[in-house]
Amino acid sequence: MQPDVVIYNAAAMSETMASGLGPSLFDDLKVTVGGAVTLATFAAKAMKQAGKGTILFTGGGLSLEPHPAWAALGMGKAALRNYAFSLHRELREAGVNDREIKFDEDDAQAAEDALHDHRGEYAQTEPLH
Secondary structure (H helix, E strand, O other), X not given: OOOOEEEEOOOOOOOEOHHHOOOHHHHHHHHHHHHHHHHHHHHHHHHHHHOOEEEEEEOOHHHHOOOOOEXXXXXXXXXXXXXXXXXXXXXXXXXXXXXXXXXXOOOHHHHHHHXXXXXXXXXXXXXXX
């Protein structure tokens, strides 16, 4: 069975100043980026075969506006954003749509709109209100 939509909304929430980062950074990146790559790899294979599908990654604010206390999370979100752009360029011709979105947890309509707007184009990271 092929999924129509998958959403990756996981992140390691380690509050560590940039100057205090250590080896635990790699564990954080496994969650924020590694999990997304794992999900997208499995989903993209099925979606490419079907010629359709949507992969959503949440987050992105810290990738564009870093905060020193959330350095590891920001690094992960920046890597995730880069991965999402790369994945989009690879999969768009196969009919698979992926994007990174930011939305308030209470704004389900914004998430729904993100699924249907700009199909075939990569949605820039913007707050959806």
